[in-house]
Amino acid sequence: MQQPEDLKKAGLKLTLPRLKILNLFENSSERHLSAEEVYKQLLSTGEDVGLATVYRVLTQFEQAGLLVRQHFDNGKSVFELNKGEHHDHIVCLQCGHVEEFYDPEIEARQERNTSERGFAIQEHVLHIYANCVKENCPNKT
Amino acid sequence: MQQPEDLKKAGLKLTLPRLKILNLFENSSERHLSAEEVYKQLLSTGEDVGLATVYRVLTQFEQAGLLVRQHFDNGKSVFELNKGEHHDHIVCLQCGHVEEFYDPEIEARQERNTSERGFAIQEHVLHIYANCVKENCPNKT
DNA sequence: AATACAAATGAGAATGATTATCATTTGTTA
DNA sequence: TAACAAATGATAATCATTCTCATTTGTATT
Ligand SMILES: [Mn+2]
Ligand SMILES: [Mn+2]
Ligand SMILES: [Zn+2]
Ligand SMILES: [Zn+2]
Numbered sequence: 475m476q477q478p479e480d481l482k483k484a485g486l487k488l489t490l491p492r493l494k495i496l497n498l499f500e501n502s503s504e505r506h507l508s509a510e511e512v513y514k515q516l517l518s519t520g521e522d523v524g525l526a527t528v529y530r531v532l533t534q535f536e537q538a539g540l541l542v543r544q545h546f547d548n549g550k551s552v553f554e555l556n557k558g559e560h561h562d563h564i565v566c567l568q569c570g571h572v573e574e575f576y577d578p579e580i581e582a583r584q585e586r587n588t589s590e591r592g593f594a595i596q597e598h599v600l601h602i603y604a605n606c607v608k609e610n611c612p613n614k615t
Numbered sequence: 616m617q618q619p620e621d622l623k624k625a626g627l628k629l630t631l632p633r634l635k636i637l638n639l640f641e642n643s644s645e646r647h648l649s650a651e652e653v654y655k656q657l658l659s660t661g662e663d664v665g666l667a668t669v670y671r672v673l674t675q676f677e678q679a680g681l682l683v684r685q686h687f688d689n690g691k692s693v694f695e696l697n698k699g700e701h702h703d704h705i706v707c708l709q710c711g712h713v714e715e716f717y718d719p720e721i722e723a724r725q726e727r728n729t730s731e732r733g734f735a736i737q738e739h740v741l742h743i744y745a746n747c748v749k750e751n752c753p754n755k756t
Numbered sequence: 757a758a759t760a761c762a763a764a765t766g767a768g769a770a771t772g773a774t775t776a777t778c779a780t781t782t783g784t785t786a
Numbered sequence: 787t788a789a790c791a792a793a794t795g796a797t798a799a800t801c802a803t804t805c806t807c808a809t810t811t812g813t814a815t816t
Binding site for chain 1: 793
């Protein structure tokens with residue numbers, strides 16, 4: 475809610491585009507948004523910001539730790555508010571809905587497998603692509 | 616070794632570019648190759664094939680089940696011979712070396728987490744990015 | 757072995773997401 | 787309010803990949 479503080483803390487000047495974008499993430503019903511989606515969302519609210527700026531700000535927010543970037547298998551990356559705790563993703567192949575999950579045992583075994591082989595794990599990507607079992611996929615886009 | 620059979624089985628006409636590319640994968644010391652790498656490898660051997668053809672053939676081989684495509688976090692996809700058994704990857708952030716691993720417990724838990732949430736898992740991506748601990752990273756590119 | 761024709765190839769244009777340029781605007785600080 | 791670095795936005799550039807289409811090649815048939 476106190477975005478200005480977040481921006482200041484990150485050493486970022488408090489500008490209109492930045493406030494609008496951060497605000498969008500904090501109020502949108504969609505948790506995972508692409509640059510294009512952010513751009514269009516703002517346009518549709520009269521709040522227009524250049525697409526180049528959207529890309530720049532998203533990257534800055536990522537570096538500042540405000541957002542986390544995800545690369546799903548569809549060419550464009552999406553961003554989400556960084557809630558501090560790591561999680562992995564299940565992506566519905568039918569409607570694109572993204573579900574989040576966290577399994578400490580999976581995390582522990584990633585760590586183990588990696589260190590066993592003489593590596594120090596830095597980060598990882600675990601994306602599961604799946605079909606919704608319910609007859610009516612609940613989260614059509 | 617009997618590439619012609621593989622191609623026929625896949626319903627693919629036996630052409631020079633296809634033979635050369637399949638041959639490259641079966642003889643290269645690198646297991647994971649990008650389209651660009653395949654293209655340059657062939658050029659450097661006098662065997663030249665158009666880049667568009669390389670892309671086309673790699674995709675066809677993937678669809679035929681001869682190759683598997685991987686998207687690491689560096690913008691370009693790489694292909695590897697399909698050895699039938701699934702595995703995940705550890706990518707060295709320093710030298711790009713790729714290590715393969717398979718952990719049945721991780722696989723089982725992916726399955727469980729996904730089905731618990733009402734999804735039928737289709738495929739998944741597990742890529743671990745890590746730094747080689749040994750003082751001299753062994754697989755410089 | 758020569759012919760016929762669909763399929764495959766290759767050069768280069770097109771695409772789509774993202775980044776770079778650079779002249780203009782804006783936030784901050786004095 | 788002035789001063790100035792930082793940020794913005796329109797647009798060009800990039801880069802991996804795909805598309806187009808005229809030419810070539812593999813294969814099946816005389
Ligand atoms: Mn998420
Ligand atoms: Mn592999
Ligand atoms: Zn995880
Ligand atoms: Zn796996």
